[in-house]
Amino acid sequence: MFGLFGGNKDWQATVNGGEHTITVKAGDNLLKAALEAGVPWPHDCRVGSCSTCQCTLKNGKIKALTDFSYVLDQDQLKSGKILACQTRLKTDVAIEVELSDAPAIALNSYEGQIISTRNLTHDIKELVVKCEGKVEHSGMAGQYSEVAISALDDPRSYSYAKAPKQENPGEFTFYVRLVPNGKFTEWLFAEERVGETVKVTGPYGQFFRRDEDSTMVCVAGGSGMSAIKAILESSAAEQVKRNCLYLFGARAQQDLYCMDELAEIGKKWNKDYSFEFVPVLSEEPEGSGWQGATGFVTTYLKEAYVDTGKLSLNEAQGYLCGPPPMIDAAIDVMVDQGMNKENIYFDKFLDASSMPGGR
Ligand code: FES
Structure with missing residues (x-):
């Protein structure tokens, strides 16, 4: 009795001309097998919607679990591009992929x-x-x-x-x-x-601090606080030699949290460098007594920091985490204001209203 896709046989994927050889078990997708083997394969959503895991099929046969044309264009498809997270093997294959700069950590x-x-x-x-x-x-x-x-x-x-x-x-x-x-x-x-x-x-995931000397500009919203806070905790513990600005966007005061933890990170930050945490509220009712920053977090970044000359984004690195519209808006502002797109790292929190398997 054979399974539906590629039978019940394990197949081998030879990656980048033999740099890695991965056994892909029957029923597993190529990305899962690669990550389990500790191969630093680029990935993000793992459900076929971001295209981060794309690679080129040089040889062999595969079964696509979803229609790749939702996220890959015709030129990419013609050149053999496939999505590793949506691929099962029907034969041994040869694959080329630009591996990530993440350390190889097996699942x-x-x-x-x-x-x-x-x-x-x-x-x-x-x-x-x-x-x-x-x-x-x-x-x-x-x-x-x-x-x-x-x-x-x-x-x-x-x-x-x-x-x-x-x-x-x-x-x-x-x-x-x-x-x-x-x-x-x-x-x-x-x-x-x-x-x-x-x-x-x-x-x-591919979202983690890249070690540079440049200023870190972090923007988060909602539960995106989690990943940014973790990055900042580790940066404070390691006494990184970097300035850091963290803008947290929320609707109102009732949506603020981890204020004590952020104050603690500020106290532990390398004393020779600056750490600034600013909550920015977009819908705080008038007369509430809130004395802090207001407006959209991305507009605030531009008006309060870039336009005033307090911060240059040219050499800075961006770390963004939270809802996709906020991240897209932040990327637009950062690139528009001089940040190199390659210096922007982000994790979009897709939820059940955005996609199956989301957060
Ligand atoms: S990881 Fe997003 S499409 Fe595969």
Whole structure:
């Protein structure tokens, strides 16, 4: 009895002329096999919508799990481009891909229990999972893991909300935002879930600090706080020699959280360099007493920092995390104001309203 795609046989993928040889098990996609083997394959969404995992099929036959033409244009398709996360093998294949600058870290899966949940705002919860056995939390601040529960078929992806090196042994901390029709988030918010069993698989993602001397300009919104906070915690702990501006966009004061943690990061930041954290509120009611920054976070970046000459984006690096419209707007402003697009790193939090498998 043969499976549907490529039978029940394992196949080999030879990558970049033999730089890596990956065994792709029957039923697995090429990206999953590569990441499990510790090959630093570029990836982001893992559901066929971002095209980050694209590579060139030089030889062999594959089964496309989705229509590549949704994200690859005709020229790319003609040149043999495929999406690794949407590819199963029907034969051995030869592939060319520009591998990521991320360190090669093999995926690990751990089973554990939810040991605490805590409301951070009216729609964001902190979730702490403790895993059993010998747990290597080998990811980098900014990366993410999949979190799976038996009540749901598909896992969900959440960024590390604490720098992995600063977690208690075996623990993983995530921030989860309640999203409309988000099955995992509705499950989590419905009742107390301490003691529930979960499986954590990771690390995934290309979002992490690149070591340069330039100023870090961070912009986050919603639960995008998690990855940026983790990056800043690790940067403070490592005493990086960089100035940093972090703008956090929220609707109103009720959406602010981690203020104490950010103050703590500021105290620990390398004393020879500046660290500035600014929450920016877009819908704070008049007369609320809020004395801080207002408006859209991207407009605020331009008007309060670039236009005034306080900050030059020419040599800076951008780190963006949160809802896709905010990230797209921030990229536009940053590039428009002189930042090199290649110096902008981002993690778009796609949720159940944006795509299946989102956060
Ligand atoms: S399309 Fe494969 S990782 Fe996004």
